[in-house]
Amino acid sequence: MAIRNKFSSLRTLLTVVLLAMVLLPTLAIGWVAYSVMFETIRSERIRDVGLVADSKHDQLVMMLTRSNITAEHFLSDFNVRCGGNTTKLNRLCATGLLKSYLAAEGAIGATLHGSGGSLTIGVAANDNNVRFQTGQLAKFSGTGPDNNRSYFISITNESTGYQMEVTYPSSALEPVFNPPPAELGLSGEAFLVDSAGYFVTKHRYDATQGHKHPISAHPMQSCLSKQSGEVLDLDYRDVKIIHGFRFIPEFGEACIMAHIDQDEAFAPLRLLQQRTFIAMFLFGILLVIATVYLARRIVKPVIKLTQVAHSIADGNYQAQADVEESNELAELAATFNHMTGRLHATQQQLMQNEAALKQLNLELERRVVERTRQLEAANEELESFNYSVAHDLRSPLRSIDGFSRVLSNKYHDQLDATGKDWLERVCRASQRMGCLIDDLLQLSQVARSTMMLEQVDLSKMAENVADDLRKISPERQVRFTLQQGLSVQADPGLLRAVMDNLLGNAYKFTGRKAVAEIEFGTCGIDQDDLSGVGRVSTRHDISMGGGVGLKPDLQSGIGEERVFFVRDNGEGFNMEYAHKLFGAFQRLHTIGEFEGTGIGLATVQRVIQRHNGRVWAEAAEGQGATFYFTLPQRERGKNEGHEGDK
Amino acid sequence: MKNSNHIILLVEDHPDDEELTRLAFKECKFANELVVVRDGQEALDYLFATGKYSGRDVCDQPQVVLLDLKLPKVDGLEVLHRIRADERTKCLPVVILTSSKQEQDMVAGYSLGANSYIQKPVDFNQFIDAVRQLGLYWLVLNETAVTCCK
Numbered sequence: 001m002a003i004r005n006k007f008s009s010l011r012t013l014l015t016v017v018l019l020a021m022v023l024l025p026t027l028a029i030g031w032v033a034y035s036v037m038f039e040t041i042r043s044e045r046i047r048d049v050g051l052v053a054d055s056k057h058d059q060l061v062m063m064l065t066r067s068n069i070t071a072e073h074f075l076s077d078f079n080v081r082c083g084g085n086t087t088k089l090n091r092l093c094a095t096g097l098l099k100s101y102l103a104a105e106g107a108i109g110a111t112l113h114g115s116g117g118s119l120t121i122g123v124a125a126n127d128n129n130v131r132f133q134t135g136q137l138a139k140f141s142g143t144g145p146d147n148n149r150s151y152f153i154s155i156t157n158e159s160t161g162y163q164m165e166v167t168y169p170s171s172a173l174e175p176v177f178n179p180p181p182a183e184l185g186l187s188g189e190a191f192l193v194d195s196a197g198y199f200v201t202k203h204r205y206d207a208t209q210g211h212k213h214p215i216s217a218h219p220m221q222s223c224l225s226k227q228s229g230e231v232l233d234l235d236y237r238d239v240k241i242i243h244g245f246r247f248i249p250e251f252g253e254a255c256i257m258a259h260i261d262q263d264e265a266f267a268p269l270r271l272l273q274q275r276t277f278i279a280m281f282l283f284g285i286l287l288v289i290a291t292v293y294l295a296r297r298i299v300k301p302v303i304k305l306t307q308v309a310h311s312i313a314d315g316n317y318q319a320q321a322d323v324e325e326s327n328e329l330a331e332l333a334a335t336f337n338h339m340t341g342r343l344h345a346t347q348q349q350l351m352q353n354e355a356a357l358k359q360l361n362l363e364l365e366r367r368v369v370e371r372t373r374q375l376e377a378a379n380e381e382l383e384s385f386n387y388s389v390a391h392d393l394r395s396p397l398r399s400i401d402g403f404s405r406v407l408s409n410k411y412h413d414q415l416d417a418t419g420k421d422w423l424e425r426v427c428r429a430s431q432r433m434g435c436l437i438d439d440l441l442q443l444s445q446v447a448r449s450t451m452m453l454e455q456v457d458l459s460k461m462a463e464n465v466a467d468d469l470r471k472i473s474p475e476r477q478v479r480f481t482l483q484q485g486l487s488v489q490a491d492p493g494l495l496r497a498v499m500d501n502l503l504g505n506a507y508k509f510t511g512r513k514a515v516a517e518i519e520f521g522t523c524g525i526d527q528d529d530l531s532g533v534g535r536v537s538t539r540h541d542i543s544m545g546g547g548v549g550l551k552p553d554l555q556s557g558i559g560e561e562r563v564f565f566v567r568d569n570g571e572g573f574n575m576e577y578a579h580k581l582f583g584a585f586q587r588l589h590t591i592g593e594f595e596g597t598g599i600g601l602a603t604v605q606r607v608i609q610r611h612n613g614r615v616w617a618e619a620a621e622g623q624g625a626t627f628y629f630t631l632p633q634r635e636r637g638k639n640e641g642h643e644g645d646k
Numbered sequence: 647m648k649n650s651n652h653i654i655l656l657v658e659d660h661p662d663d664e665e666l667t668r669l670a671f672k673e674c675k676f677a678n679e680l681v682v683v684r685d686g687q688e689a690l691d692y693l694f695a696t697g698k699y700s701g702r703d704v705c706d707q708p709q710v711v712l713l714d715l716k717l718p719k720v721d722g723l724e725v726l727h728r729i730r731a732d733e734r735t736k737c738l739p740v741v742i743l744t745s746s747k748q749e750q751d752m753v754a755g756y757s758l759g760a761n762s763y764i765q766k767p768v769d770f771n772q773f774i775d776a777v778r779q780l781g782l783y784w785l786v787l788n789e790t791a792v793t794c795c796k
Contacts, residue, residue, distance in 0.1 A: 390746035391716045394768055398745070399662035402770035406669055427769075434768030438747075445749070 010302065014295035022287055027280070034276050038269055045265040046242050050230045052183050053244035053258040056190045059176045061250050064137035067105065067153050071166055074101050075157040078112075089116035106172055108150060113163040125152040125165040137250045140194050141167065149200055151251070170200050177201040181258075188260035195253030197224060207236045219243040223255040235259055301329040305336055317344035379448075386444055393437050401430040432595075439599040442497060443584065446606045451491045458486040458495070458564070462520045465499045469507045477514065478507065483521035488562070488631045494607040501600035502566040502627050508594055509570035509625070516569065523563040523628070560633035561613065569624040581617055604629070652678045652785065655708035657689040657725065659717050666770065667712070667743075670777040678785060681708065686720025689713070690728055693735055707738055710784040713760075715744040715751055723754055730759040739784055 074097075082093035089112075098110050098121045109122025125141060132139065132154060141150045149170040156163045173192060178201065180189040189204040197214025199207075209215045218233050223245040235241045241259040248254040301323040311319035319340060323333035404426045408415070415423070459482055466480045488495070503518065510516030573581075573588045580586040584602040608615045608629045619625035654671075658664045664682050671680060683689045689711075691697035695704045711729070715722035722742065729735045741762040742755045755763050764780060767773050 387716075387746065387748065387751075390748050390751075391744065394745040394766075395660060395663065397768045398666065398766055398770070398773070401768050402662075402666040402669070402773065405770040431769055441748070449749075 009299075011295045011299040014298060015291050018291040018294060019287065022291070023284065026283065026287075030276065030280060034272070037272060041269055041272065042266065045260075046230045046232070046244075048183055049188075049242045049244035049258055049260055049265075051244075052181050052188075052190060053228075053230075053246045053256050055181070056176060056256050056258060057246045057248060060173070060192070060248065060256070061137070063173070063176060064153065064250060067166065067168070068137060068155060070105060071153060071155040071164060072157070075155060075160065075162050075164055078162065079157075079160045085116070087116045089114055089119060091119060094119050095121060102166075105166065105168075107166050107168045109167040111165045115161055123150065123167050125154075125167050133249075133252065135249055136252050139252050140170075140200070140254070149194075173201055180204060184258060184260045185264045187264045188258070190256060190258040192248075193220065193223075193255045193257055195224065200254070203236075205237055209236045217243075219245045220255070220257070223247055223257070224253070226253075232262065298329075301325065301333055305329075305333060308336065308340065312340055312343065317347050382444070382448075386441060389437060390441055394434060397430040397433050397437075401427050401434075404430070432597075436597045436599070439597045439603070443599050443603045443606065446494055446497060446603050446610075449491075449494070451494065451610060453489050453491060456488055456490045456492045456495050458488055458499070459484045459520075461492075461496060461499050462503065465496075465503045466518075469503060472507070473511075476511070476516065478510065478516040478518060481517070481519040481521075486522055486564070490611055490631060491607075494610065498604050498607050498629070501604045502629075505596075505600060505627075506566055506568035506570065506625075508596065509572075509589075510568050511594070512571070513569060517567075517624075519565075519567040521565060523565060561630040562633055563628055563630050565626050565628045567624065567626040572619040572621050572623045572625045574621050575619060578617060578619070582615065653708040654678045654680050654785070655689065655692065655711045656680055656682045657686070657711065657713045657717065657722065658682060659684050659714065663714070663766070666773065667777070670770075670774045671781070673774050674778040674781055676781045676785060678709065678781075685718040686722065686725040689717075689725050690720065693729065693738075694732065704734055707735065709790065710739045710741055710788075712741050712743045712780075715742060715746065715755070723758060726755065726758045726760060737790070739788065739790060741780060741784060743780075 078094070078097060081097060082090040094112060098112065098119070102108070102110055102122060107122070109120070109124055111118060111120040111124045138151050138153045141152060150167050151170060151173075152165045152167040154163065154165045177190045177192060184190065191203050192200040193210070193215065194200050197210065197216075197220055199210040199215075203210065207215075209217075214220075215236050217236055219231050222229070222231070224247075226247045226249075228246045230242065230244045233241065233243050235243070240262040242262060242265050244258040246256040246258075248256060301321070304323060305321050308319045308321040317340060320337050321333040321340075323330045404423045408420060408423045408427075412420075462480075462482045466482065470476075470478065503520070506518045507516070510518065571589070571594075577588050580588070582601045582605040584599050586602075587596060587598040589596075604627075605615050608631070612632050613630040615627065615629040617625055617627045654676075656664065656667060658667065668680060671678070681692065683692050687697070692699045692702070693704075693707065693711075695702040713722050713725060717725070720728075722744065726740055726742075729738055729740060736759075739761045740759070741764060742751075742760045743764050743766060744751065745766055747765040752763050762780075762784075764776055767776065
């Protein structure tokens with residue numbers, strides 16, 4: 001099919017479009033949500049580590065502050081309890097008090113300075129007369145790879161002038177850092193490092209660093225350069241961790257390090273990643289299935305409609321699209337079904353009409369056959385009528401004429417003049433009747449006989465007729481002017497009837513002229529497609545009346561036609577009666593004036609019509625008449641051409 | 647064939663025409679005996695000596711037959727056909743003498759072997775002329791073949 005060019009079908013196209021429309025936004029939103037979530041969890045994890053470091057710092061500061069406050073209280077108490085003499089130290093009292101203080105504090109030594117001298121109990125701070133910086137609460141006794149590390153605090157009572165350093169073992173700090181805080185999970189830990197990068201409190205994992213040589217990790221270096229913060233980096237084990245480091249000014253120079261393995265801290269992220277991918281994958285599959293199903297569902301009615309359309313194209317007008325939904329496509333299908341229904345009905349109607357038409361045609365054919373039969377019968381009847389007229393009508397006339405004459409001859413003496421005249425009238429009447437019958441038969445003959453067209457020399461024919469006419473009344477002075485060399489393609493017998501009648505009429509109606517002038521000739525060629533039509537119709541109106549002899553529609557296409565005329569200087573006639581001229585039995589003169597049956601011109605017209613010509617007349621009373629007739633030029637021209645070649 | 651008695655056989659159904667023909671013959675002063683038969687069947691009976699003419703000598707044939715075409719029972723063309731079809735009469739001169747000058751009648755008449763075709767004119771004088779010429783030709787000038795009837 002033509003639709004399958006880029007995409008194999010509408011269904012695939014729909015699937016792709018639907019997929020793209022749902023999948024792309026989902027992917028975008030999913031990715032944004034995922035990355036926001038990822039970032040949130042990640043930064044939360046990092047912040048958590050920082051918070052742990054902060055809390056360890058606070059705990060450490062709190063512990064040191066408490067030790068300082070206790071020491072201050074001790075110094076205030078000391079003057080009261082051991083005599084109040086600042087210049088002379090009561091050593092016994094002092095030793096007793098210090099010992100019990102150290103035991104209560106868990107300290108490992110103390111040194112008391114006063115104006116009355118110094119007293120050291122236990123481990124003395126290795127750094128006498130040390131001045132703490134502002135905010136500093138304690139100081140490590142030395143630094144380096146020493147497992148038995150200690151730190152001391154230094155307090156001065158301004159009113160009594162006593163100063164005291166109290167030394168604690170570094171193990172006193174352990175409760176702050178160990179066990180590792182729960183917030184740092186199973187892999188995390190927090191520990192304290194001194195200013196050189198050596199461990200002060202215990203660490204969780206075995207380490208080569210921090211004992212014999214300082215910890216070299218980057219965060220360590222950052223911290224020792226008095227920075228605090230959180231980073232992702234490697235730890236002393238070269239394991240990826242989240243690092244929270246805090247510089248501790250309260251200890252002079254020290255660092256709290258808190259960390260957790262990235263593996264553990266970011267485990268939720270990996271889980272999120274996995275779940276996201278699985279969800280996306282499942283969603284994708286689901287989406288594909290859904291879109292394919294949807295596309296199928298949408299396209300299905302279209303395919304059905306297409307199939308139905310094909311079916312209709314193949315001529316099955318009863319095909320129906322079966323769509324079970326209730327949407328626009330279903331409406332389309334319903335409309336489609338309606339259309340096919342209408343088509344079917346129309347086709348049925350057409351077929352019925354065709355059948356009816358066939359029936360009608362058969363009926364018509366039957367009628368034509370019937371009419372032809374009737375016509376043939378009528379023709380036969382006419383034939384026998386003619387036969388009967390020819391034989392039977394004349395017979396009584398012969399009797400009338402014959403016996404009248406015999407009577408006139410044999411009983412001549414017994415009849416008076418009137419009787420003889422009457423008998424003469426009877427004879428004339430019967431003879432006229434005889435002529436009438438002959439003319440009628442000729443007219444009928446002219447109408448029915450088969451035409452045999454051949455080259456006819458009209459001039460010669462006119463001459464012969466003229467000769468015959470002259471013999472009728474040799475005493476008459478008649479001048480015939482006959483144009484020579486006129487020939488036409490026509491039936492000679494029929495045309496002879498035309499010439500007989502026209503010249504005969506001319507001869508007859510010039511009977512009262514001293515010198516009769518009768519002319520036969522041609523006016524030349526009349527061309528239909530030139531001015532012919534207008535002229536013809538004018539003539540026709542004047543001379544022919546009700547369309548007698550003229551068939552313009554038949555004329556068209558014939559082309560050239562020649563106009564012939566027969567003119568006389570006889571009685572003529574009133575043009576008012578011209579329309580009656582060519583009707584059978586129509587006469588414009590009385591029998592007394594001129595003899596005739598009134599059939600001659602009807603015969604002329606019939607003959608000319610059968611030759612596809614026209615006939616008309618122009619006349620004026622007492623000024624002669626001119627009869628025109630035309631004959632088509634068609635084949636005659638060719639024949640003449642051939643004759644000319646010979 | 648014997649035709650010494652110079653009989654003329656007139657086949658004519660109408661008594662008026664018969665009478666006019668007789669008058670015309672009389673006018674022309676032909677003395678031949680005129681035998682008249684009224685229809686085609688009677689004409690055949692006469693010629694072939696059958697029916698009421700049985701016993702007539704078949705070889706005694708008329709000098710000329712004047713045959714009308716429109717006849718009761720057997721029409722003139724049929725009679726002509728039978729005359730020409732029979733050995734005994736095929737040389738018999740037959741002149742069609744009828745009212746019609748219809749082309750088809752003339753063609754049919756000559757095709758069947760008519761010797762002449764004459765239309766009876768309405769004008770009695772013309773009829774007399776025609777009969778005169780007819781008689782002069784067929785009764786006086788014409789020589790009839792005598793070999794037809796054995």
